[in-house]
Amino acid sequence: MRTTTPKRSEAIGEEAVAVVRAPAVPSKMMAAVLYGSEDLRLEQIDVPHLAADEVLLRVRLALTDGTDLKVWQRGYHAKMIQPPAVFGHEVVGEVAAVGKRVDARWRMGLRVIAANSAPCLRCFHCRRGQENLCEDLLFNNGAYAEYMRIPGRIVMENMLEVPHSVDDGSAALVEPLACVLRGIHEMEVRTGDTAVVIGCGPIGLKYVRMLSRRGVRVIALARRVAPLEVARRMGAIATINVTQVRDVVAAVRNLTEDDRGADAVVEAAGNPATWKQALAMVRRGGVVNFFSGLSSGTRVEIEPAAIHYSEIKLISPFHHTPRFIREALEAIRRGDILAHDFVTEEIRLEDLPHAFEKMKSRSGEIKLAVRP
Numbered sequence: 332m333r334t335t336t337p338k339r340s341e342a343i344g345e346e347a348v349a350v351v352r353a354p355a356v357p358s359k360m361m362a363a364v365l366y367g368s369e370d371l372r373l374e375q376i377d378v379p380h381l382a383a384d385e386v387l388l389r390v391r392l393a394l395t396d397g398t399d400l401k402v403w404q405r406g407y408h409a410k411m412i413q414p415p416a417v418f419g420h421e422v423v424g425e426v427a428a429v430g431k432r433v434d435a436r437w438r439m440g441l442r443v444i445a446a447n448s449a450p451c452l453r454c455f456h457c458r459r460g461q462e463n464l465c466e467d468l469l470f471n472n473g474a475y476a477e478y479m480r481i482p483g484r485i486v487m488e489n490m491l492e493v494p495h496s497v498d499d500g501s502a503a504l505v506e507p508l509a510c511v512l513r514g515i516h517e518m519e520v521r522t523g524d525t526a527v528v529i530g531c532g533p534i535g536l537k538y539v540r541m542l543s544r545r546g547v548r549v550i551a552l553a554r555r556v557a558p559l560e561v562a563r564r565m566g567a568i569a570t571i572n573v574t575q576v577r578d579v580v581a582a583v584r585n586l587t588e589d590d591r592g593a594d595a596v597v598e599a600a601g602n603p604a605t606w607k608q609a610l611a612m613v614r615r616g617g618v619v620n621f622f623s624g625l626s627s628g629t630r631v632e633i634e635p636a637a638i639h640y641s642e643i644k645l646i647s648p649f650h651h652t653p654r655f656i657r658e659a660l661e662a663i664r665r666g667d668i669l670a671h672d673f674v675t676e677e678i679r680l681e682d683l684p685h686a687f688e689k690m691k692s693r694s695g696e697i698k699l700a701v702r703p
């Protein structure tokens with residue numbers, strides 16, 4: 332594929348021969364471009380140009396998620412997206428072109444997942460194994476398109492070949508699952524523990540599933556019947572529809588030994604009220620995982636004495652690290668988690684703007700598979 336003998340054009344300019352492109356790759360593609368708050372348009376744009384260390388994926392499938400919904404509503408993301416921009420980040424694709432310095436193992440047509448970020452591996456946090464807090468975390472977006480550019484750092488650190496046995500939808504779950512697995516790791520739960528999961532959106536359900544797989548007894552909370560049914564299928568031993576009980580905290584405590592409270596609580600509903608509830612549901616010496624990211628400026632009132640004298644551990648895990656990207660793909664390969672449990676519908680790229688409208692009214696409960 333690559334030649335050691337320089338071609339004539341190489342003398343003219345590096346860019347001219349920086350890319351080995353499969354003949355089938357066109358110059359234009361369809362992509363969903365975000366212009367601002369709730370303003371997403373389908374457009375013909377240029378297929379991204381590659382630097383020598385970059386890879387072009389032909390997108391096989393992209394999944395929508397809660398972060399994308401937030402970005403669509405706000406019209407931007409301080410760290411990740413400044414409009415107009417392509418977006419979407421849970422993706423499985425196949426290698427369609429490679430820069431000339433890309434490792435030969437990334438051959439044309441290979442099916443891969445690429446995470447939405449990669450750390451620098453050099454900064455203070457990276458050196459301490461906290462790559463999720465990397466001071467120079469490189470983000471990548473653009474999965475809602477026919478083709479997607481993968482920056483060199485992600486190719487090196489966070490792009491993985493998908494095993495044959497794994498379907499496209501499940502492979503595309505790697506990124507959010509990596510965040511969840513890292514969260515569970517930080518919780519230090521044990522087999523036989525009881526954990527409450529507040530919120531049964533795609534993230535909450537992943538917690539239900541993966542905690543159950545580890546022998547944790549999960550109590551799932553949500554506002555609607557359908558996600559609670561899914562939570563049961565995912566392994567929850569009990570579910571509570573929070574709209575049907577007067578005192579949610581008491582209802583949870585009633586399900587624990589001596590009304591002691593849960594060993595662990597995962598807050599995955601994303602509002603200040605459920606942050607407070609989480610603190611009231613945990614037992615003395617237990618752990619609360621504030622997983623959802625509330626928008627900056629949000630305040631939650633807490634009683635420090637209730638935390639201190641009960642020695643409650645508070646964690647708020649953010650993002651993923653290369654280790655958990657790999658663990659997530661391995662969990663998916665084992666069949667611990669399957670897309671069809673989470674993905675509610677498959678749509679075409681053209682239908683995406685309308686689909687976001689629909690997701691808005693369901694507060695991110697829906698996860699869609701987008702096929703370009």
Ligand SMILES: [Zn+2]
Binds near residue numbers: 468
């Ligand atoms: Zn770093």
